[in-house]
Structures are given as C-alpha cells and as structure tokens.
Amino acid sequence: MQIKLLGVRGTLPVHGPEFSCFGGATSCVLVRAGGETIILDAGTGLSGRAWERFFPEKHFTLLISHAHVDHLMGFPVFPPLFDPTVTCDIYLKSREGRSAQAQLETLMSPPLWPVTTGSMGAALTFHDVPPFFRVGPVAVETMESRHPGGSTIYKLSLDGVSVVYATDFEPESGAPGDILDFCDFARGCSLLLLDAQYTQEEYAHTRGFGHSTIPRSLALARTSGARQTIFIHHDPKRTDAQLLDLEASVRAQSDSITFGREGKEVFL
Numbered sequence: 213m214q215i216k217l218l219g220v221r222g223t224l225p226v227h228g229p230e231f232s233c234f235g236g237a238t239s240c241v242l243v244r245a246g247g248e249t250i251i252l253d254a255g256t257g258l259s260g261r262a263w264e265r266f267f268p269e270k271h272f273t274l275l276i277s278h279a280h281v282d283h284l285m286g287f288p289v290f291p292p293l294f295d296p297t298v299t300c301d302i303y304l305k306s307r308e309g310r311s312a313q314a315q316l317e318t319l320m321s322p323p324l325w326p327v328t329t330g331s332m333g334a335a336l337t338f339h340d341v342p343p344f345f346r347v348g349p350v351a352v353e354t355m356e357s358r359h360p361g362g363s364t365i366y367k368l369s370l371d372g373v374s375v376v377y378a379t380d381f382e383p384e385s386g387a388p389g390d391i392l393d394f395c396d397f398a399r400g401c402s403l404l405l406l407d408a409q410y411t412q413e414e415y416a417h418t419r420g421f422g423h424s425t426i427p428r429s430l431a432l433a434r435t436s437g438a439r440q441t442i443f444i445h446h447d448p449k450r451t452d453a454q455l456l457d458l459e460a461s462v463r464a465q466s467d468s469i470t471f472g473r474e475g476k477e478v479f480l
C-alpha cells in the first residue's frame with residue numbers, strides 16, 4: 213500500500229515561506245493499493261500540476277469525509293474529472309437529508325461555480341457511505357466522527373495492512389466518535405492519520421469546533437496501538453517553526469508519531 217500526503221492543512225489553504233516545509237494545501241491523501249487508486253478528501257491538495265506526473269489512471273475512487281469546503285475545494289478543478297474517458301466512484305455520507313450527489317451539486321452549481329457535476333466530462337457514480345464496503349480488493353470500514361454536521365472516519369485494509377484516516381474529529385467520551393469506540397476501530401492499524409489541530413491552550417476557546425488536540429491525539433495514538441501515526445489538519449495559523457517545535461515535543465514522548473508534511477510518501 214502506497215500513501216502520499218497531498219494536503220495536510222486544516223480549515224483554510226495557506227501559502228508563504230513560513231509554510232513551505234509542512235505545506236499549505238488542505239486535506240487530500242492518495243492511496244494506491246491492490247491495483248486501485250483511492251483519494252481521501254478533495255481539498256486543495258487535489259489541485260496542482262503535480263497530478264499530471266503521477267495520475268494516468270482512468271478509474272479512481274474518491275472517499276470524502278464530509279462536505280465542509282476545505283475538503284472539497286480541489287474537486288471543481290481536478291483535471292481527470294474533465295476527461296470523458298475517466299470513471300470515478302464518489303463516496304460521501306448522506307447528511308441533512310441530502311445525498312452525496314446533492315451535497316456536491318450544492319457546490320457545483322451557479323452562482324457558486326459555473327460547471328456542474330453533470331457537465332464535467334468524467335462519468336461520476338455517487339454512493340452513500342455504508343458501514344463496510346470494498347474498493348476492488350481493498351476493504352473499507354467506516355465510523356462516524358464527532359464533528360459539527362458529522363464526518364466519516366475511514367479504515368482501508370488489504371493483506372494485513374491498514375490505514376485509518378481520521379480527520380475533523382473531536383474525540384470525547386459519549387457517542388458518536390467515542391474515544392473507546394475509536395481506539396477499537398483503529399486498534400493496531402499500520403498507519404493512523406489523525407486530526408491534531410489544536411494545542412491544549414487553544415482548546416480553551418476552540419472546544420466544540422470539531423477538532424482534536426495534540427495531547428489528546430497523542431493519547432489516542434498510544435491507546436489504539438497504531439504502529440505509526442501522522443498528525444494532520446494542521447491549524448492554518450501554525451508556521452513551520454511552530455510545527456517543528458510541537459513535533460519535537462510529541463516525539464520526545466512517542467517516536468512513532470510525526471507531523472504530516474505535504475508530499476510525504478509512506479509505503480506499508
């Protein structure tokens with residue numbers, strides 16, 4: 213299984229020399245496994261010319277955690293979606309009584325955007341998110357996150373290797389997104405990609421925003437027994453220097469945790 217981080221910034225894309233190490237693109241992770249190409253979220257990491265070098269596939273699957281715009285901003289401009297020879301399966305949980313297709317068409321309709329999903333060119337098939345399904349040989353399990361409006365946590369497994377993608381997740385005791393349920397869900401995974409947007413000090417005024425803290429995510433990584441953990445959804449205010457300091461303090465407590473950097477690849 214090959215995992216490439218294409219966007220690890222939370223909430224808002226940022227740019228400038230102070231963000232060049234960790235990157236400024238919002239949520240997007242490319243997974244290649246079992247002959248399948250799977251993209252987790254369609255943030256601004258999905259845009260950019262880098263795609264032309266490593267995306268020859270004519271079929272891929274897009275697993276979207278939820279429809280907050282930082283997770284969709286790359287969708288309207290992703291070049292393969294304008295290729296009539298491309299087919300794409302899109303999974304997004306129905307929310308607020310609106311299907312996956314209806315949620316994306318909210319974004320992809322005038323006056324918000326001039327191109328609709330039906331006129332992009334690629335053949336798109338929309339799916340609600342069941343608790344369990346398969347993408348070719350890759351098993352996909354899901355769990356509901358604790359996040360305003362809801363979000364989906366995905367686990368992808370193949371041949372004893374698994375990656376858990378848990379973004380936009382404010383873990384607490386009590387359903388949904390219960391801490392113990394999550395640790396069971398992620399138990400022993402090969403790689404855990406985990407929201408750790410806030411410091412403990414920031415959490416005093418960000419409680420309820422739907423994101424985890426660095427100390428809480430450190431505890432979750434340990435309790436779940438994830439073999440390797442990468443913290444994602446970095447706060448848009450956080451500079452490279454600040455992220456490096458925070459990463460050093462976390463790694464002093466657990467050397468299986470790193471902070472996600474745009475462009476990083478992991479092979480499992």
Ligand SMILES: [Zn+2]
Nearest residue numbers: 222223282380
């Ligand atoms: Zn987000």
Ligand SMILES: [Zn+2]
Nearest residue numbers: 278280359380
């Ligand atoms: Zn969100």
